[in-house]
Amino acid sequence: MDPSQVKIPELKNLTIENITENVIKINSNNPSPRFKYILERLVTHLHDFARETRLSTSEWMAGIQFLTATGQICTDVRQEFILLSDILGLSLLIDSIDHPKPPSSTEGTVLGPFHTHDANDLPHGDNMSHDPAGEPLLVLCTVKDVSGAPIPGAKIDIWETDSSGKYDVQHADRAEPDGRCVMRSDTDGNFWFKAIVPVPYPIPNDGPVGQLLQRLQRHCWRPSHMHFMFEKPGYDHLITALYLRGDPYETSDAVFGVKESLIIDLGVVGKEEIEKYGVKEGTKLLKYDFVLVGEEESKKLREERSKEALEKLGRRVKIVEGLPVPDVD
Amino acid sequence: MDPSQVKIPELKNLTIENITENVIKINSNNPSPRFKYILERLVTHLHDFARETRLSTSEWMAGIQFLTATGQICTDVRQEFILLSDILGLSLLIDSIDHPKPPSSTEGTVLGPFHTHDANDLPHGDNMSHDPAGEPLLVLCTVKDVSGAPIPGAKIDIWETDSSGKYDVQHADRAEPDGRCVMRSDTDGNFWFKAIVPVPYPIPNDGPVGQLLQRLQRHCWRPSHMHFMFEKPGYDHLITALYLRGDPYETSDAVFGVKESLIIDLGVVGKEEIEKYGVKEGTKLLKYDFVLVGEEESKKLREERSKEALEKLGRRVKIVEGLPVPDVD
Numbered sequence: 001m002d003p004s005q006v007k008i009p010e011l012k013n014l015t016i017e018n019i020t021e022n023v024i025k026i027n028s029n030n031p032s033p034r035f036k037y038i039l040e041r042l043v044t045h046l047h048d049f050a051r052e053t054r055l056s057t058s059e060w061m062a063g064i065q066f067l068t069a070t071g072q073i074c075t076d077v078r079q080e081f082i083l084l085s086d087i088l089g090l091s092l093l094i095d096s097i098d099h100p101k102p103p104s105s106t107e108g109t110v111l112g113p114f115h116t117h118d119a120n121d122l123p124h125g126d127n128m129s130h131d132p133a134g135e136p137l138l139v140l141c142t143v144k145d146v147s148g149a150p151i152p153g154a155k156i157d158i159w160e161t162d163s164s165g166k167y168d169v170q171h172a173d174r175a176e177p178d179g180r181c182v183m184r185s186d187t188d189g190n191f192w193f194k195a196i197v198p199v200p201y202p203i204p205n206d207g208p209v210g211q212l213l214q215r216l217q218r219h220c221w222r223p224s225h226m227h228f229m230f231e232k233p234g235y236d237h238l239i240t241a242l243y244l245r246g247d248p249y250e251t252s253d254a255v256f257g258v259k260e261s262l263i264i265d266l267g268v269v270g271k272e273e274i275e276k277y278g279v280k281e282g283t284k285l286l287k288y289d290f291v292l293v294g295e296e297e298s299k300k301l302r303e304e305r306s307k308e309a310l311e312k313l314g315r316r317v318k319i320v321e322g323l324p325v326p327d328v329d
Numbered sequence: 330m331d332p333s334q335v336k337i338p339e340l341k342n343l344t345i346e347n348i349t350e351n352v353i354k355i356n357s358n359n360p361s362p363r364f365k366y367i368l369e370r371l372v373t374h375l376h377d378f379a380r381e382t383r384l385s386t387s388e389w390m391a392g393i394q395f396l397t398a399t400g401q402i403c404t405d406v407r408q409e410f411i412l413l414s415d416i417l418g419l420s421l422l423i424d425s426i427d428h429p430k431p432p433s434s435t436e437g438t439v440l441g442p443f444h445t446h447d448a449n450d451l452p453h454g455d456n457m458s459h460d461p462a463g464e465p466l467l468v469l470c471t472v473k474d475v476s477g478a479p480i481p482g483a484k485i486d487i488w489e490t491d492s493s494g495k496y497d498v499q500h501a502d503r504a505e506p507d508g509r510c511v512m513r514s515d516t517d518g519n520f521w522f523k524a525i526v527p528v529p530y531p532i533p534n535d536g537p538v539g540q541l542l543q544r545l546q547r548h549c550w551r552p553s554h555m556h557f558m559f560e561k562p563g564y565d566h567l568i569t570a571l572y573l574r575g576d577p578y579e580t581s582d583a584v585f586g587v588k589e590s591l592i593i594d595l596g597v598v599g600k601e602e603i604e605k606y607g608v609k610e611g612t613k614l615l616k617y618d619f620v621l622v623g624e625e626e627s628k629k630l631r632e633e634r635s636k637e638a639l640e641k642l643g644r645r646v647k648i649v650e651g652l653p654v655p656d657v658d
Contacts, residue, residue, distance in 0.1 A: 010580040023418035029546045054635045057427045070401010081393045089352035098386045217358045251339040260601040306383045
């Protein structure tokens with residue numbers, strides 16, 4: 001790039017006091033108001049963090065090495081940065097911000113690092129977990145809109161661990177997807193399948209995130225749960241999970257995902273279910289009615305809450321498509 | 330870990346409003362006051378960043394992917410996270426905070442990602458760059474304390490690019506270190522060597538950091554410079570560099586490193602130098618007198634500036650060994 005073409009402030013003699021405004025200035029040459037705003041807040045917080053902690057060179061280097069190790073342990077089936085975001089509460093926060101829920105709808109929660117895109121499409125009633133050591137579970141669900149009308153043809157991703165607390169991708173010898181499936185709701189908004197009773201499990205703790213938890217004297221356990229993700233044009237994407245009541249980690253989830261409305265009591269199948277779904281007597285039963293929010297309602301809510309939040313923060317921004325950008329008027 | 334042994338707040342139903350205080354609480358079980366303070370500020374800034382930007386799930390995922398790619402491109406000889414820190418102004422800020430300089434001493438600047446630990450020890454007068462295309466340069470330096478007394482036996486790391494603007498480690502066929510050396514100052518605080526005239530160069534721009542710069546419409550050039558790093562027990566570690574006056578990127582360094590006091594005018598060797606150092610007529614000459622700060626003075630200054638800065642910020646902390654920790658009294 002020809003330096004004579006570079007329209008930037010003179011950057012020299014930068015100090016603790018003036019470096020932030022200058023970095024923000026040079027980052028503001030890009031054409032996207034949204035990216036400009038994100039970079040402005042990122043640089044401000046990064047620098048304020050260093051100024052408030054008087055971060056030392058050796059602490060900075062420890063941070064560089066931690067982030068490098070976090071990136072390097074990632075593979076196609078392991079996402080340590082999502083895990084880091086999860087244990088710092090960022091993931092839950094982002095979901096809460098981006099997917100506001102009116103009171104009558106199903107709350108969202110953390111996606112976690114174990115969703116994959118290779119799960120098999122299963123017909124209703126099929127078995128999504130082939131772990132013979134798992135405790136059999138029948139799952140009967142509906143998906144409706146906030147008015148109570150069934151939503152047919154929603155794509156539902158479902159995933160859980162095996163009875164040892166491991167997702168399929170955590171087994172080195174994984175030949176094909178298991179403990180996960182994709183279903184579509186029927187015309188009445190129903191979907192049902194066989195699975196196993198979820199168990200508590202430790203998040204992967206043999207990497208940088210595990211070391212951080214150890215240093216923080218935090219445990220690495222998640223309470224028993226099953227993940228659900230709903231997609232259907234016209235509705236806000238729902239990433240959620242159902243948690244078993246009474247789990248020993250119910251109030252100390254390592255990734256902060258548990259919400260009262262997502263805690264369920266397992267029942268036991270009755271005669272009707274045994275006959276209708278071909279399950280054995282004593283099989284545990286999970287029933288839940290999911291409620292999706294319409295895309296328009298969700299958009300409106302996102303916009304309203306953004307406006308409200310940014311006004312409270314006293315920031316001079318305007319809201320465009322639900323997201324703040326600098327107010328240059 | 331036995332959950333009944335876990336002394337943590339009840340973590341359930343976390344919201345945009347209450348998640349930060351709860352994550353800080355659960356992170357506060359570790360025994361280090363300093364680590365507690367760093368994590369408190371980190372979580373606060375991370376969450377405030379998300380709240381102020383109303384960061385969307387897709388933007389968060391783009392961030393996760395960016396950080397992952399940044400970690401994955403790192404090797405033994407490439408440190409993309411340092412580069413990221415450099416172009417965001419964090420590296421210069423950290424150096425300014427951690428290595429405060431009294432007016433009479435040599436200012437510090439960014440370390441950059443190209444220092445290695447395998448440079449050869451060279452005797453004074455030796456040639457540290459074997460690039461035949463480089464313009465020969467004679468470097469004559471002294472290192473003294475703030476009172477003007479010479480500092481003998483200081484370990485000095487010196488590194489620069491070749492004439493193509495690449496460090497040795499950027500050549501895939503690098504057989505041994507070149508363009509870098511380690512020297513020790515003599516009894517009079519002198520050190521001198523042969524090198525080549527530094528040239529401007531682009532920082533590595535084929536990775537995530539290069540993509541970010543491009544998206545920000547920022548150039549990736551650094552002005553011509555030579556790195557110096559000084560270590561000697563009893564003195565504050567000095568990481569610095571000397572910049573050539575009039576470089577086209579003098580006021581737009583991609584990593585914000587240029588300071589007026591570190592800009593030098595190259596001369597040309599005179600008769601005396603030609604004879605004494607065995608260089609050819611017309612050889613360019615770099616002369617500089619470095620001044621190191623005593624460890625005690627540096628410590629005192631760091632402590633004073635930390636106190637002053639944190640008081641200004643109005644944070645309830647105490648300063649221990651120059652670094653803030655929570656004030657629990």
